[in-house]
Amino acid sequence: MAAIRNVETMSATERLDFAEMAKGHLIQPWPVAGEIGAEARGGIIAGDGIYVTDIEGRRLIDGPAGMWCTNVGHGCEPIARTLYEQAMTLSYNSPWYTASEPSVRLSKRLAAHAPGDLDHVFYTTGGSSAVETALRFMQFSNNVFGRPTKKRIVARQGGYHGSTYLSASLNGRPRDHDWMDSAGDLVVKLSCPNPFRRPAGQSVEAFCDMLVEEFSTTIETLGAETIGAFVAEPIMASGGVIVPPPGYLTRMRELCRENDILFIADEVVTAFGRLGNIFASKEVFGIEPDLITFAKGVTSGYFPLGGAMISAALLARLRQSNHADAMFAHGLTYSSHPIGCAVAETNLDLLEGGLLAHARDIAPYFQAQLKTLEDLPLVGEVRGLGLMACVECVADRESNNPLALDLEVGKRIDAHCQQLGLLVRPLIHMCVMSPPLTISRPQIDDLVSILRQGIALTQDELVREGLWKG
Structure with a gap:
């Protein structure tokens, strides 16, 4: 030992x-x-x-x-006790053909906190795999819906979304791509919504208008039929804690809705209390995304866990499609890990408890x-x-x-x-x-x-x- x-x-x-x-x-x-x-x-x-x-x-x-x-x-002693007790009760189960009690309980609790109809969760091992899951789910959905060209992903300069191949392709920070390959043909980058770096003499309101117009023009130029998702951190964390202009996220959300583009809110950092709520999308920014990715604070770092909250309406569309046997061939050995989910429950108790x-x-x-x-x-x-x-x-x-x-x-x-x-x-x-x-x-x-x-x-x-x- x-x-x-x-x-x-x-x-x-x-x-x-x-x-x-x-x-x-x-x-x-x-x-x-x-x-x-x-x-x-x-x-x-x-x-x-x-x-x-x-x-x-x-x-x-x-x-x-x-x-x-x-x-x-x-x-934190309550979390340390949970780690031990869950390990002694059930240390692991395969999510391919079984489900653990902690994962089922946690899913219900997270659904109660998530905005709109985001009442289902796919668990991962962290933020990168959560974003990767959301993107692969978008690709899978459009294949099932008979839209094989609707795969482009719109991200922003200054953003950070992970280190797996597809999630890292979205990153827009300086030097992230200097020596690393990426799926650049799938990704479109919009301007960073940083008011501090807006053009000289421009008001914050005009800056917001410019950013929204840029997205609108991008959709018009590329065609909505080629864009599958817009991915955004509500606040750009590793890009320098960039708080977007007022109204920016709600207007970007509306453009996504009008053009059948999935809005993926990357809440890997902003969820679980960092902004005072379990999820910040609705409570802080007034948006109801199609998917929310999370990790980090869900277990306060005591166990690797992440996930993607997914809209019930999107899942219903898949169930009603003409391809009932189409398989979402995506999973992780440690998806829904019973120890991670049990720790997340105790973490939620502490957050909700004051x-x-x-x-x-x-x-x-x-x-x-x-x-x-x-x-x-x-x-x-x-x-x-x-x-x-x-x-x-x-x-x-x-x-x-x-x-x-x-x-x-x-x-x-x-x-x-x-x-x-x-x-x-x-x-x-x-x-x-x-x-x-x-x-x-x-x-x-x-x-x-x-x-x-x-x-x-x-x-x-x-x-x-x-x-x-x-």
Whole structure:
């Protein structure tokens, strides 16, 4: 049995061994070719509430909640008990020919929270496989309906939807596709709905009109008969917490409805309390999608689980088609995993039992305190909603290629903040904050104070090195 390490008892030699083992055997996500299979990222040894402890023994506020996912915090005993008890009751069953009690119960509970008629769920192992499932379901449906050309997928620049082949093809962030193949012939990218980067002199309302018109023109140009789905994060998470202009999503939803295009809301990040609700599509943005993809917060990161909520009307159309024997030949060994579904139920108990209300109550304070950072010269904008926010730092304001200097800004801020007690998720020149929903007002004050110090130290560093005038 592997030992559970206590960082306080780790010697310098053991810490060195940790790094050497990582370099010798571990490949982590998104490596660069020059370091692949030979890098050691910062070790995290323990977690408690909103905090994690790194291999050096520093206690850090978990600013990004892992990867937007540790919503109930670290070391949650009810979830830990559920993991053990369900494993001892039923550790696994094949979803090909059996169903577990936790998966059936969870499905009913999720259907009660989902908007409109999204009352069925197909479970996956995470966000990438959830989006992949939704896209393959669109393709399958159009094949059954006798529309083999209605397969194009419309996404947006700046979006992120996963790392499987088809889901990754939708990604619209800088450099995502520089060295990776994709199904580019199937995907059409619309402009990023980022009000901060709208054309100079244009109002937010005019910017929204432009975005909607762009989609309308795209449909007219390509033909609605060739477009199967529009996929959108209600808030672009990894793209920099991009909150779209008011009315944007409802107008895009209407265009989809008018042209028989499936609207897929990618709620992998925004669901399960991040915006104060189980699902944010209807409650926050006023839309009823045809499908909702989810993952991350559904188990607060304690077990890999995701899924796609699917419209009952769409399923009814399939059942009434002339191809009753057409098979949706898609599945995963760990679909509907009984442990994952049981953990999700306990997670829902905690959210429904007061954590959602707490998140809604504390979110305005979180946003307001982070907004105070805009008085720092390096900060271009602080934006967000609920308990997700982005501090966008703009060092190279005059260059045609802002990444030339901005590229290292996030990493520098992160390094300073870790020394001070805060784990930041640096996205090039942006600092993303999405802490566990359990965070308190004093803890928010600590987070903002450390982030302010980290940015100020970075400003001083850039000036001292002659890279920035300030």
